[in-house]
Amino acid sequence: METSTEGVAQPADADAAQADPPSAAEPTTTAEPATAERPTTTAGAAPATPAPETETDPQPGTETKPEAEAPRPVAIPPASLSPSRAGDFMQCPLLYRFRVIDRLPEKPSEAATRGTLVHAVLERLFDAPAAERTAPRAKSLVPGQWDRLRETRPEVVDLFADDPEGERLARWLGEAEQLVERWFTLEDPTRLEPVERELFVEAVLDSGLKLRGIIDRVDVAPTGEVRIVDYKTGKAPRPEYAEGALFQMKFYALVVWRLKNVVPRRLQLVYLGSGDVLTYDPVLADLERVERKLHALWEAIREATETGDWRPRPTKLCGWCDHQAHCPEFGGTPPPYPLPVRGAGPDPVGGPGVVPRAEQAVPVRAAESGGVPQGRMGPD
Numbered sequence: 001m002e003t004s005t006e007g008v009a010q011p012a013d014a015d016a017a018q019a020d021p022p023s024a025a026e027p028t029t030t031a032e033p034a035t036a037e038r039p040t041t042t043a044g045a046a047p048a049t050p051a052p053e054t055e056t057d058p059q060p061g062t063e064t065k066p067e068a069e070a071p072r073p074v075a076i077p078p079a080s081l082s083p084s085r086a087g088d089f090m091q092c093p094l095l096y097r098f099r100v101i102d103r104l105p106e107k108p109s110e111a112a113t114r115g116t117l118v119h120a121v122l123e124r125l126f127d128a129p130a131a132e133r134t135a136p137r138a139k140s141l142v143p144g145q146w147d148r149l150r151e152t153r154p155e156v157v158d159l160f161a162d163d164p165e166g167e168r169l170a171r172w173l174g175e176a177e178q179l180v181e182r183w184f185t186l187e188d189p190t191r192l193e194p195v196e197r198e199l200f201v202e203a204v205l206d207s208g209l210k211l212r213g214i215i216d217r218v219d220v221a222p223t224g225e226v227r228i229v230d231y232k233t234g235k236a237p238r239p240e241y242a243e244g245a246l247f248q249m250k251f252y253a254l255v256v257w258r259l260k261n262v263v264p265r266r267l268q269l270v271y272l273g274s275g276d277v278l279t280y281d282p283v284l285a286d287l288e289r290v291e292r293k294l295h296a297l298w299e300a301i302r303e304a305t306e307t308g309d310w311r312p313r314p315t316k317l318c319g320w321c322d323h324q325a326h327c328p329e330f331g332g333t334p335p336p337y338p339l340p341v342r343g344a345g346p347d348p349v350g351g352p353g354v355v356p357r358a359e360q361a362v363p364v365r366a367a368e369s370g371g372v373p374q375g376r377m378g379p380d
């Protein structure tokens with residue numbers, strides 16, 4: 001694994017096809033990241049069918065109504081898997097249930113919203129001719145993209161409802177500008193011509209498992225080599241967590257491989273928070289391994305869906321979880337399980353849909369190597 005920008009796939013040929021700029025919505029920043037508001041495109045390296053992700057792949061932080069006021073959406077079994085939701089399940093099956101099955105609302109956070117804003121700025125900067133993609137220009141995009149974000153996601157305004165003087169907002173916008181500026185120390189957008197930005201991808205594996213996600217940027221070198229790039233507004237993980245951080249990228253690489261029969265030459269994570277670039281050059285065996293892992297994960301999700309056995313797995317990341325009030329680990333009670341339960345016996349304490357920790361014999365694992373992606377709920 002490398003942690004430098006040396007030897008990366010060549011910047012895309014300026015003549016390479018450039019996708020029409022997506023018109024709607026914003027990128028996400030949580031590790032994950034995908035939202036129904038994010039734009040989709042079918043052009044370029046990874047054609048995809050735009051489809052709502054909200055049914056099975058809700059974006060954390062996009063809901064603002066108090067839970068008491070929000071009508072519960074109709075629950076449906078999960079039908080596809082994204083990197084973010086796969087990460088949720090590996091981190092905590094009960095969290096996955098709350099987000100995908102129950103679709104409990106979550107409050108936007110300053111960190112996640114700042115990430116969304118920075119992603120939007122970096123995406124829009126490529127609208128400009130190459131020579132004009134400068135740091136001052138990128139920073140100048142911040143206020144306008146913030147205005148647009150407030151229009152498309154009015155709930156983010158609540159973040160600064162208690163800031164009538166605008167001091168905290170000004171500081172927050174300044175932090176976003178700093179992150180944007182740091183990007184220029186890591187990449188040179190005047191030498192890049194992405195073939196895709198905020199690319200929605202979706203692929204159905206031979207097993208029928210549908211994978212989907214949104215790739216921040218796709219570069220294609222004149223030689224045809226594909227580089228997948230993802231921006232993170234947080235800090236680079238410690239080396240022992242790098243594998244978890246790369247899981248999302250290998251997921252995308254698998255989707256691209258299945259769609260185009262091309263193994264991406266390079267996966268690149270750009271950490272704006274710490275000024276690091278993490279790269280990995282996958283081989284076919286990596287993608288096959290990820291595919292097996294996802295199949296095992298999907299089987300575990302299907303089993304949990306049918307049995308209602310969603311186990312809490314407390315970690316330090318619980319501090320980022322919006323659902324402690326519903327979590328038995330914190331004295332809460334999950335909402336009634338909204339799906340039919342296979343072979344339902346007596347309800348466990350807390351009702352169907354949750355298994356008390358004391359009765360959990362074996363933690364649900366995603367199987368195989370790779371570990372648990374860290375920081376799924378924190379800022380990316």
Ligand code: SF4
Nearest residue numbers: 092312313318321327
């Ligand atoms: S508080 Fe922790 S254990 Fe409970 S649902 Fe959230 S992540 Fe899982």
